[in-house]
Structure formats: structure tokens, C-alpha cells
Amino acid sequence: MTKPAVVSREDWLVARKRHLEHEKELTRMRDRLNEERRNLPWVKVEKAYVFDTPDGPKGLADFFDGRSQLIVHHFMFHPDWEAGCKSCSFDADHVEPTLVHLENHDVSYVRVSRAPLDKIEAYRKRMGWRARWVSSFGSDFNYDYHVSFTPEELAKSKVLYNYRLDHGYDELPGVSVFFKDDDGIVYHTYSSYARGNEEVMTTYMYLDITPKGRNEIEIMDWIRRHDEYPAT
Incomplete structure (x- = not known):
């Protein structure tokens, strides 16, 4: 410095x-x-996605909980992994305190991962989170919203991510937003990827006003799951 x-x-x-x-x-x-x-245009969600939840199979419309708006965190958690992505965990840590405010302002929130529900529940308990978290394993949801990719797509070395061709990985992060009208029809209104969700990570916002800033070589290279930092 x-x-x-x-x-x-x-x-x-x-x-x-x-x-x-x-x-x-x-x-x-x-x-x-x-x-x-x-003011972006909306797209009607035509496909009937089914998710595995602690309360049994549920559809996307079920996650609104009587509200008209829904934020979906596409949380990176591959079915073969034993723990969720550390960067997505960093994101999730910031969301937890906001849930009561979102829920009282007509917004519901859910995390979606391809990992099986038992792994999700074990990791959620470890992290101490309360937000709803469901498994999309066996559905097209992650693939349709371009945060998971098939072996055939990965074999091409480039996948459609963040609205352009990018280097392929099994799982990538994102956030999608949906609206449900009075007739129960669900619309996709917005999705962001890569650094698009960065402003909700208030740790970064605080670091940005310090003299050393984010002080990282690769993006998020210093971040650990909150129970993995050295004891101080």
C-alpha cells in the first residue's frame, strides 16, 4: 500500500x-x-419446476408465502460437495439479518442449490442460517437460469453465463427475481450474475471506505466460511 x-x-x-x-x-x-x-420487461414462467424441501415437493409459486415478490439466491452447492461455496456463504451471511425486513415489505427469499436436501440441511445447521433453502436436484431450474451446466456444455469450454459466453464451471452464482400476480401467474423479472449481487454484501461496502480497500489479489480470495476464520 x-x-x-x-x-x-x-x-x-x-x-x-x-x-x-x-x-x-x-x-x-x-x-x-x-x-x-x-421497468425491464417480464417473462412468464411456463415450466412447472419441482423442488425438494423439508415440507415435501414444492413448486416455485409456493415460495412466495403470500407475498408478490420472490428473490432466489442461486447458491453454489454441487451434489458431490460436502459443503456449500464459501463465497455464496459470505453472501448468505449478509442476507440473514435482512429477512425480517424483506418479509415485511412484500418480498420472500429462498436459496436454491442442486445438492441433495440432507446436505443442504446439515450445512444450513452448521452455518446457523434460518432462510428457506431447497434442492433443485433433478429439475431444470439451475440449467434454465444459467447457474449450472451440463457435461455437454462444459465440454465446449464456454458456457452462457452473465449473458455472454464465459469459461465453464459446474456451478456458478447468481440471483433471480420473480413476481406473482393475483391470478397466481409467476413472472421472471430479473437475474444477475458474477459481481452483480455485490452491493448486498455489506462487508465489501465497509471495506471500500477503508484505506486498504478490499485488499485482495483474486476476487474473494481472503474470504472463509464464518466458522473457519482463525480464533481471535
């Missing part, structure tokens, strides 16, 4: 006010982007 210039309080204030204008510009741009996102 290269230390910036050390100046008087007066000179610091001049630089800080200049930077504040850029921060305000970003805030206004974010507001415009959010409005544009809300």
Missing part, C-alpha cells in the same frame, strides 16, 4: 468535497439504474 499525501485539515476538506460530488453522481446514477431495472 502506498500512503497518500498527508495534508492539513483544510486541504483534506477541499479534496473530500470534490470526492463528495463524485459520490453524489454515483448515487444519482444508481437511482436511474434501479428505475431502469424496475
